[in-house]
Amino acid sequence: MKDIMPVSGQFAMPELGYDNLGDIISKETLSFHYGKHLKAYVDNLNKLLPGSGLEGKSLVEVVKKAEGGMFNNAGQVLNHTMYFEQFSNSPRQMGAKLKGMLERDFGSVDAFKKEFEQKGTTLFGSGWVWLSMDKDGKLVITQQKNAENPVTMGLTPLLTFDVWEHAYYLDYQNRRADHLAALWQIVDWTVIESRL
């Protein structure tokens, strides 16, 4: 996966390769989720960095070492950066390598998607469902609470769906499962494979 370094002591908002995601995530949700929620996490993290002892560290290093409010904000910056960067309104298809890995570890790509959606739907409260690769190269799905990221468990995160209500409530209200099922249409699999 790509790590992120601060520039002049500050982490930046990720740049998006799109200004809309069709009907899957509305422009209104995008403007709140990216423009307000993520912006606040980035601003809070940058305010907490000076004097923390973690100045100049990469974002992954900060997530691994920070605690409390600093962990929450750094985790959310990393999680949302990976989330927003994995989508496209002209997404590229999955290649043979990742397809083979998913078939090996879940039986089929469809079985993987079903389990991923199910784990996202059944995560109680706020958090993230992740596909990661472990140190042996095996793919695993984890449910993570709040701002957690699989890097703290020694995993390599590949794909994530945000199940905080702010990710879908304007478009889908309480229908989290419908939102998660729709997200596959905008996943750019070339980005996911670049994180292997």
Ligand code: MN
């Ligand atoms: Mn979010």
